[in-house]
Amino acid sequence: MIEVPAADFSLRATLTSGQAFRWTEHDGWAYGFIGSSVLKVRQDGDRLFCESSDPALTPNRISDYFALDLNLPEILSSINVDIQVHQAIMRYRGLRVLRQDGWETLASFICASFNNIKRIEGMIERLCQAYGEPVALNGFRGFSFPTAERLARVPERSLRSLGLGYRAPYLRATARLVAEGKLPTDHLRRVDYETTKRALLGCEGVGDKVADCVALFGFEKYEAFPIDVWMERAMRYYFRHRKMTRKGLHEYARRHFGPYAGYAQQYLYHYVRNLRAAESTKHKADSTQS
DNA sequence: CGCCAGGTGCTGA
């Protein structure tokens, strides 16, 4: 059993906030992958308890994946600049932006465009079952995320048969780009946001929104501020009447929230997506208490 | 059944 100190952290909020698509829960444990290694993890207060199939998953590696080295209170105070984001922070304090694998994040968010999370999860799971490597841990059986080299050799029709729809050719083309070394994922982690985003926009199926998601979740670019339909809804708070393009919202948000705008985005996204659900459970709690 | 989903690429003004 590996133990990892985890102050200012909410495993649940982090794993259910729509930045990763492959974590599942069984008997109070979360099962997922860090790279190609399975991790079984649960949180108890300020500590994580972990088991893994791979000795390479050291406490340091796990801590890095969950970005536990970052000073979250400092980040949150830097983005806590209006009442709406303040509410989101109050409700989901401890949510952190993961440091996921760049290629997996890129491929996943190509699948995520114009789609819903349930189906995204299904598509990615089928991709892994078809082209990943089987891995087991205790009773858990899963498949690692396929490499770019592997997906580059898969015919478009095979990807379509997994339910990827019109994204199939995009994913295949991007897998080829990465496999040929024309999109240096290791390098992108070390260059700035603008450079990373420009490189990502060169992939088919990657526009502004997907590029920002990949920059944020896969390449540690915390200025990135992805805008999807949920964020458009959240941003109505700032522009009740004036109609704004996504580009306008993007420029405003980056100025408004600063260098950790991506954290603000993730808190707001999770918050607005769960507004109705949170309200109804709150009413339930209120009525059972009285 | 119609509507919606972590949008993008293409086209024509």
Next chain:
DNA sequence: TCAGCACATGGC
């Protein structure tokens, strides 16, 4: 540069 449109699929 920007609006308008087609695009696959499955959950609800």
